[in-house]
Amino acid sequence: MSDIVPTPTPSRLGVVGAGYVGLTTGACLAHLGHEVVCADVDADRVEQLRRGQIPIVEEGLSEIVVAELASGRLSFELGAEAAATDTDVVFLCVPTPQGADGGADLRYIEAAATQIAPVLKPGALVVNKSTVPVGSTKVVEDVLQRNDVAVVSNPEFLREGTAVHDFLHPDRVVIGSDDRAAGERLADVYAPLQAPILITDPASAETIKYAANGFLAMKISFVNAISAMCEAVGASVDDVVEGIGSDARIGRSFLRPGPGWGGSCFPKDSKALVKIAADYGYDFTMMKGVIDVNEEQKRRMVAKVREAVGVGPGLRLTGTKVGVLGLTFKAGTDDLRDSPSVTMVQSLVAAGATVRAFDPTVEVAPTGPKAQLLAGVELCADPLSAATGAAVLVIATEWPEFAKLDLDALAGVLVPGSAVVDTRNLLDPAAVRAAGLRYDGVGRR
Structure with a gap:
């Protein structure tokens, strides 16, 4: 983390949601030199975080939270409104659980947007950081009913267990905005990372998130299917992985056989990808096979x-x-x-x-x-x-x-x-x- 140079032009940022994504996002943005207000609806969690006590296991997160609390750049408040009052950029990092039909449930996103709408200052940016289906940027815009506020998509690519490292050393930062100037304003927030930044339209940004997780889940399912084949024919999956992973077109990452993939992202996002495709008339049979x-x-x-x-x-x-x-x-x-x-x-x-x-x-x-x-x-x-x-x-x-x-x-x-x-x-x-x-x-x- 020592190679990160704090921004010379810090912004006042708000983060709605102090869960896994929100807490990591808020702490790391403060580490970049911004002033960050991280808000949550859980009063007990807010008090716990104010004391520097982290409710999740995540390497390096506790140290950053404690350090940024001491620096005064990070604070925790109760209620979404606190994150949107007098802040330049507000990140929505609330849950998007899987609905009964396999799609993402946007109730928490819509509720957060409803709460912050009256207190957003003119010219503020609202950032969808939660994993949301294509079209969600428009959903937030419709809830806000604020023509003087821009809504952009900024999907997260954090892996549990290495989330702090992933945030501070990203392969890329993806920003989706129909307003180029708004996209560039958000890019400035990430400038200290010196990472490649892709500014595209909201639909593409939202699709990138699901496509990335779907592809990684596919690689794991593929190597697990190959492991079953190896057992059947008497081959060694270790040698097979070495052989195919050495091919630069394939690579070794996510080619380790195991009991299957799980967690909070791959199962939900793979099913959501199938649902999104179906909603727009495409039968994503390959992703169904991965599942x-x-x-x-x-x-x-x-x-x-x-x-x-x-x-x-x-x-x-x-x-x-x-x-x-x-x-x-x-x-x-x-x-x-x-x-x-x-x-x-x-x-x-x-x-x-x-x-x-x-x-x-x-x-x-x-x-x-x-x-x-x-x-x-x-x-x-x-x-x-x-x-x-x-x-x-x-x-x-x-x-x-x-x-x-x-x-x-x-x-x-x-x-x-x-x-x-x-x-x-x-x-x-x-x-x-x-x-x-x-x-x-x-x-x-």
Whole structure:
């Protein structure tokens, strides 16, 4: 972060929403030298953030929030109006959950626009940073009913676990505006990043966000389908990935096989992409296939667990003890949303298995949504506790510490001859077998 040069012409900015995107956006904009008011409707969260306490796991975010609170450039307030009062640019960073039809629900965007409309100063910019379907810029304009305010699209491309780095070192900044001057004003806000900036029309900017996530989901589904093929023909997916990833036209990123993709973005955005296309008369069959392959991959992982304990499809797993390491959808976050690991343990519990699990960011006694997602799962304080007495151990999330497990110690607490189902290909198969355990990875011989 030390290579970022603060802007010599700071602006007063507002951010509506102090969730994952809003908090990262607000903190990082303050780090660039702007004065930022970050507002939220949750009074408890606002008070927590004022104390510098971060409610999410995100590397580097806590340090920036604390530093910018101390600098006076970052403040937290209650209510959307606070973010729009006497600010030059207002970023809308509110949730856009998936609706029943697969499309994005814009109620929170519309509510935020309604709240800020009366207090926006003439000439202000309103920025759609939430992931929204094509045409949402016009939706916000219609709600605001302010001819003296410009609305632009500015999609975020933040990855959970590396969001701060992604914001401060972006591959590109995308801005969608029918008013070139408004687009350039927003580009000035990002000037300290010295990143490539694409100014286009709102529909293109909104499409770029969905297309990017759809393409990345496609790469993961592709390599997962290839992993199934490798298992069928006796090939090594590690070597196949090395071979195709070396091709500059393909690249290595997002070609790591696993239990499927999840989280807050890919599942929602892939379905929204299909819905948007359908709304405009195009049947996006390829994206439907990407989604189908992902669901199939999750089922394949459960089938691997069943095979490891010798219980076929459809049969009860009553009396079978399964240890699971990792519950979040990826390492570096505490997010369980649409996690393939959670899908797996729910399926195993529903079939009668006793599941004991450990994750570095999940409390032994969680509350709220996490407790509901993990109903029936016994949460443990460490990997060995989760493995104790299990007939199969599942590596479900790629936490780095799981790659350094003491395999002999694991073998000592697992049922003799147990199998390790490594859905992330973290472990060395030969080392696992040397410890007296069976091994099953993804696409590995």
